[in-house]
Amino acid sequence: MSLHQYIVLPVILLFFHLGACSPGEEESPHESDPHMEHIKMNQHKHDFKPLTPGEIEVFSQKTDSSEIEKVTRTEDEWRGMLTRSEYRILRNEGTELPYRNEYNSETREGIYYCRGCHHPLFTSEAKYDSRTGWPSYWEPLAKISTDYREDNSWFMTRTEVICARCDSHIGHVFDDGPEPTGLRYCMNSAAMIFVPDETQDS
Numbered sequence: 001m002s003l004h005q006y007i008v009l010p011v012i013l014l015f016f017h018l019g020a021c022s023p024g025e026e027e028s029p030h031e032s033d034p035h036m037e038h039i040k041m042n043q044h045k046h047d048f049k050p051l052t053p054g055e056i057e058v059f060s061q062k063t064d065s066s067e068i069e070k071v072t073r074t075e076d077e078w079r080g081m082l083t084r085s086e087y088r089i090l091r092n093e094g095t096e097l098p099y100r101n102e103y104n105s106e107t108r109e110g111i112y113y114c115r116g117c118h119h120p121l122f123t124s125e126a127k128y129d130s131r132t133g134w135p136s137y138w139e140p141l142a143k144i145s146t147d148y149r150e151d152n153s154w155f156m157t158r159t160e161v162i163c164a165r166c167d168s169h170i171g172h173v174f175d176d177g178p179e180p181t182g183l184r185y186c187m188n189s190a191a192m193i194f195v196p197d198e199t200q201d202s
């Protein structure tokens with residue numbers, strides 16, 4: 001490799017990673033049964049009852065993470081309930097492709113829950129268009145929605161955002177977001193389930 005290539009390659013890599021949740025990785029070919037993947041993808045939509053607006057209001061005020069009833073599962077259990085790409089993101093800190101994901105352009109009002117355990121994560125009120133290609137929020141729904149880990153992969157130090165209930169990876173947080181927090185929670189659509197307000201019980 002020439003000296004020129006030594007310089008250019010890291011610059012190109014850095015360009016891809018700046019402002020991104022993480023490198024966009026192509027889905028690897030897999031041997032999963034497409035029928036089973038389809039069932040898993042839709043199963044969760046019928047598997048839980050979203051909180052009512054009143055319950056969301058109460059939840060949004062919570063600050064004591066000791067109130068959280070933690071969810072732990074074996075790797076087999078995770079694989080059994082998540083599609084391959086969901087598993088890669090939630091359990092292996094993967095990142096979906098920008099723009100080609102379900103909620104980047106979602107503008108309806110509603111609540112985003114964790115795909116892994118249905119913990120309430122974000123509200124549409126804090127969602128904004130960051131032009132990164134990933135759904136972005138300036139704050140989580142409640143202090144007890146999310147937790148954080150240091151991520152030193154890809155020659156950078158970033159702050160990884162995990163679900164405070166099941167510890168699944170959901171994205172990263174950066175300090176280049178809008179007011180009032182100045183934060184940008186850069187999330188993976190496949191790590192979440194969006195429930196629009198019109199489908200929630202009142």
Ligand SMILES: [Zn+2]
Pocket residue numbers: 114115116117118119163164165166167168
């Ligand atoms: Zn979770």
